[in-house]
Amino acid sequence: MTFIKSPKDFWAGILYIAFGTFAIVVALNYPIGSAGRMGPGYFPRALGIILIALGLILSLRALKLHGTPPVFGVYKPILVITASVVVFGLAAPFGGIVVATILLIIVSSAASDEFHWKEAVISSVLLAAFTVAAFSYGLKLQLPVWPWFIK
């Protein structure tokens, strides 16, 4: 796609247009009211229109102005880090923060190129102990500590 001269701006523009369109489409269900008696649909629609306009400016301008392309190619960190957070979220309510912490640390450690199993396991256990001591006992946050079957 050689006609896009500034890919970063172009795709940012497309992103804005997409968000703006989505905002307007959803807001169509909300009463718009009038300027003097604004309904809940008024402000979101106005913002959606502005966002689409800005997106159009960015994308169209990107066909003329030159810019550097975004650097992609390394996907391990984004995938592994996101996965580790999701695992934490899934584990916490049932497994308690001890299990969730251990899983989060081991999974997220794998995002690094210098991953060592032993190191990750040791650090996960230490951090789990610290978490319970600092957050549950120290700050008295009401979080489930142990899995549901140990109460």
Place this chain on the structure above:
Amino acid sequence: MELLNNLAIGFQVAITLQNLLYAFFGVLLGTLIGVLPGIGPVPTIAMLLPITYALPPVSALIMLAGIYYGAQYGGSTTAILVNLPGESSSVVTCIDGYQMARKGQAGKALATAAIGSFIAGTFATMLIAAFAPPLAEVALKFGPAEYFSLMVLGLIAAVVLASGSIVKAIGMIVLGLLLGIVGTDVNSGLQRYSFGIAELSDGIGFVTVAMGLFGFAEIIINLEFKGTREVFTKNVSGLWLKWKEFKEILPAIARGTAIGSCLGILPGGGALLSAFASYTVEKKIAKDPSRFGKGAIQGVAGPESANNAGAQTSFIPLLTLGIPPNAVMALMVGAMTIHSIQPGPQVMTSNPKLFWGLIVSMWIGNLMLVVLNLPLIRIWVLLLKVPYRLLYPAILLFCCIGVYSIQNNVFDVFLTAAFGILGWIFVKLECEPAPLLLGFILGPMMEENLRRALLLSRGDPTVFVTRPISAVMLGLALALLIVIALPFIRKKREEAFQEA
């Protein structure tokens, strides 16, 4: 005289054992997290915010302010020792600070930063105490139309003064405003953009947005970037300055403080802009400008004073107008709302203890920074030696627990992960997340004031230009946009941000 009275009220609040302790822990924790490479003040504050929930409001704000200063100073420490700015405003410190560290003068650079920050902080605190009351008085006369225009001006100024593409940044603001709408509409009770998800009926939590866009995204980007870091930890000694050296940097500190105090009040990258401006000034007036970039002590003293003064005076718009000038202050608004304090001009009269207590605590926080950091520097250095592969999982963990503990609900954790992905895309497309956070916090306020202004004028939009104060503010916003679009100024602006 009134000023002294007010400060006396403040000292009574701030010098209780309890609040001194909270200030101390705030500064300590802020520095502890802030010194970790790649974590700026925004994720630091977001991460530590849950700790303050259980505290009384005054103590919570005092602790948060402490965390903020700590995080700022921690950022300078990493800038000097690792050449890794924790946040944009310490980018400038990297230039000469890191070179000083390479020459074995790390101790001297750190002491300069601490002393400069303290002097600047003291002066800026006095400035807040003196100028906040008259400004708040003016703000109390504002109606909804004035408030709406003020927010427009604030947001526009925030993007004009920051670096990067203006169109992109305004888009990010609008996106933030839209995200701020999610949840129950206060007027109609209608749920907007919540898609039947119960957790969204109260809106998206600002910690969730900040943690995802700033915290998670930063970790992911850091992991993608493979570079070796050189940490200068061996030569951190001589953490004090000789009298002669002190005299040498004093003028630079004074100039930095003056620049920072003025620019910090402006919305946007107050701290960033003042650091850049100060560096440029120091370089311009130096007898031998070629020393800059090779470890000139003035190149550390000036910008460090400027960014601390700027960090301090950026509280002025927040405390007097209730409008956050940057992402950190946006978090402060969120924190105040949690303690059911609506930031704005009324706080000073309705809650003078909180207001003056906070201001006095700012100064105490600055004092603690010097007292705390110079002796503890060895511990911070030790932290810097921890390899990143062990560090980032721990940071991630504290983020997750912080988000999870807000409502004891894992939905927020998943939402933060989603914002992490969005933040990653933003970094790839060079979209600054800070304006988004500003818009997000201001969204509900802006809609409410727009609605009220138009209700009062019976739908007549000219109300914004027929009321003089409102017209002036909108005019200023427009003028800023026009000025920045002029080719000559645009080039200058780009140069200014690239200079360092």
